[in-house]
Amino acid sequence: MAARLTPAPVGAVRFEGGFLGERMRVNRDAILPILHEQCRATGRLDAWDWRPGQPNPPHVYWDSDVAKWLEAAAYSLSLHPDAALTGRIEALLERMAEAQLPDGYLNSYFIRVAPEQRWTNLRDQHELYCAGHLIEAAVAYAQATGRTAFLDMVRRYADHIATVFGTGPGQRRGYPGHEEIELALLRLFRATGERRYLDLARYFIDERGRAPHYFEREARERGEDPARWGSRGYDIFQAHRPVREQTTPEGHAVRACYLYAAMADLAAETGDDGLRETCRAVWRNLTRRRLYITGGVGSSAHGERFTVDYDLPNETAYAETCASIALMFFAQRMLHLEADGQYADVIEQALYNGLLSGVSLDGTRFFYANPLAVYPKAFGFGMNRFPAERQPWFGCACCPPNLARVLASLGAFAYATSPGTAWVNLYAVGSADLDLGTARLRLTQVTDYPWDGHVAITVQPRQTAAFTLALRLPGWCTDPAISVNGTPVDIASVRRKGYAHLARTWSPGDCVELTLPMPVRRVRAHPSVRHDAGRVALQRGPVLYCLEEDDNGPDLAALSLPRRAAVRVDRRGSPFAGVPVLRARGRRLATAGWDDALYRADEPAPPTPAALTAVPYALWANRRPGEMALWIRES
Structure with a gap:
């Protein structure tokens, strides 16, 4: 069995400048305050104090939005202590503590708006989903600050949930319509060492989709005909069969x-x-x-x-x-x-x-959906559910706070440890303090990744020590190179399952240089992907590029990239400071001779030359609204 990895603590990893470091700074300085203000302005923060007869009653999923903001804020505090932010969190936690019921129940909607509906509609009402996000936020806050009052609150809630659901006498054999609590309970287990939380997570996972179907039972108890939903299929909830019998991703x-x-x-x-x-x-x-x-x-x-x-x-x-x-x-x-x-x-x-x-x-603005091509004139006619511009907020606002908590916790994705091994999964300028059990060390990266493939890593163990440094060799890179203190490493001899395993006795100041060449690649989709047949996507390093109307004019579908056309990297002329764009000589279908015709049977005029500019897909729609296309016709 392969070594099991443990993510680096969020507070042990610092992104210092560079592309990801700037994204995390924006998250801290702009996104987190915006989330708090939106939660305040929309009534989400006041949900815990709401009383019948007041306007703006809480919604069933509001607690999850607030919890994700709390989790993101906790991660931010682990790296950037902020007394004002801590004060806002503590004030909210006091309101939550006052609202929590004696049995441990903690949900603003079902406490303030519809207490008689508690645990009556797991399929639709997001009750356990919200509980999961509260648990994740509490674990993050305790780990970031050492304060455990919030953690104690959610432990009482989880203990209450464990009395309601399970296979014991008088318990409900239910599970959430929207999964999340399973992940949260496993985090709570690791944070507390209490195995009952792992057991509850296992119950929710294994019970899903078993017959007799719980969603049908609870529908009957509500006086509904289960067939009204059953005809639509329970695969939307991944509950169409027990999870161990599932082999394909289905549903939501x-x-x-x-x-x-x-x-x-x-x-x-x-x-x-x-x-x-x-x-x-x-x-x-x-x-x-x-x-x-x-x-x-x-x-x-x-x-x-x-x-x-x-x-x-x-x-x-x-x-x-x-x-x-x-x-x-x-x-x-x-x-x-x-x-x-x-x-x-x-x-x-x-x-x-x-x-x-x-x-x-x-x-300041967000996408809910992320299409790979946009024709704004068709918006509103069923082509796209969301407009071609990012929005300041959404009625169902799950995405902005979810994005914030991931950006704030990127360190846990970038590094991991296993006994005797430090794993580097993502490359970005900054540092990580890691404990391997047998050694403690700091890794410091200097790089301009993802725009440049050179990465210099300084290894600083507290003292000379033997351990392994595992560096990810990205699948997009065909010819990586590594040296240690200037001596080249034979990649083939150290490469295992996508990582270069550098096992040696390390001394403070040892330097590893990783070179990941980044030529522009033309990527093609499988022939069965009918939407992309005859088209290519441009990729450089891990970054996908797209065409925007701002650079290429309207009717992007009329553009093509000749098979042998050179694609060059241009950093100086980029509309985004320091970010490379791609340029090529392409072709545009000619409009000459069409006049007022919609269809023609004769040979059209040959395509005309067109200068193509592609920008990183992640950065599209940061200028004027317009068309966008990631897949480009190849001619």
């Missing part, structure tokens, strides 16, 4: 990937090989049949869901920001379980493309 993409992440986490904690094999099967289908090149998942806005193999439309792509985040969690847990670079590759793919596209450069 966020719910699905949260579930799969928890399954992988549970397999790692318990050594459950059957669950591991299920996760592998789902992963294989997801990444080989149902994954957007941007790291997006969930191709249909109807149900925000997976559809069928190779169904990856571009203009109507949903690819919710939260779904890329959920995929990152799944990939991270699989990485911890299997120590295989393929999972870190997907983390990087989603991070630099499907996740960072979800927020503007200044951190």
Whole structure:
């Protein structure tokens, strides 16, 4: 069995400048304050004090939005202490503590608005989902600050939930319609050492989809006809069959990937090989049949869901920001379980493309869905559910705070440890303090990644020590090179499952240089992806590029890139400071001779030359609104 990895503590990793460091600064200085203000202005913070008869009653999922802000704020505090932010958190926690019921129950909607509906509609009401996010926030806050009052609150809540759900006499055999609590309970288990939380997570995972179907039972108890929903299929909840019998990702993409992440986490904690094999099967289908090149998942806005193999439309792509985040969690847990670079590759793919596209450069506006092509004139006619511009907020605002908590916790994705080994999963300027059990050390990276593939890593153990440094060799890179203190390393002799394992006795100040050449690559989709046939995507390093109307004019579908055209990297002329853009000599379908005709049977005029400019997909829509296309016709 492969070594199990443990993520680095968020507070042990610092991103100091560079592209990711700037994204994290914007998260701290702009996004977190915006989230707090939006939660205040929309009534989410006041939900705990709401009384019947007052305006703006709480909604069933509001607690999750607040909890994600709390979690993101906790991660920020672990690196950047802030008395004012801590004060805002503590004031909110006091209100939550006053609202918590004597039995431990903690949900603003079902305490203030509909107490008679507690635990009556797990399918639709997000009750356990909100509980999960509160638990994750409390664990993060305790680890960041050492304050445990919030953690004590959610432990009482989790203990209450354990009395309600299970296989014992008088217990409900239920599970959440929207998964999340499974991940949270496993975090609570690791934070407290209390195995009952692991057991509850295992119960929720294993009970899902079993017959008789719980969602049908609770529907009857509410006086509803279960057939009204059953005809739509329970695959939207990943409850169409027991999870161990599932081999493909189905249903709502966020719910699905949260579930799969928890399954992988549970397999790692318990050594459950059957669950591991299920996760592998789902992963294989997801990444080989149902994954957007941007790291997006969930191709249909109807149900925000997976559809069928190779169904990856571009203009109507949903690819919710939260779904890329959920995929990152799944990939991270699989990485911890299997120590295989393929999972870190997907983390990087989603991070630099499907996740960072979800927020503007200044951190003030957000995308909910992330299509791979946009024709703004068609908005409002069913082509796209969301406009082609980022929005300041959403009525259902799950994505902005979810994005904030991931950006604030990137250190836990970037580094990991196992006994005697330090794992570097992502490259970014900064440092990490790691404890390998046998040695303590600091790793310091100097790099301009993802725009440049040279990475210099200084290794600083507290004293000379023998251990392994495992460096990820990205799947997109075909010719990596490594040297230690100037001496080249034979990559083939140290390469295992996507990592270079450098085992030696390390001294303070040892320097590792990693070179990852970044030529522009033309990536093609499988022939069964009908939407991308005859098209290419441009990729450099981990970054996907797209065409925008701002650079290339309207009617992007009329543009093509000749098969042998050179694509050059231009950093000086970039509209985004320091960010390379791609330029090439392409072609545009000619409009000459068409006059007022819509169709013609004669030979059209030959294409005309066109200068093509491609910008990073994650940065599109930061200028004027207009068309966008990631996949380009190849001529």
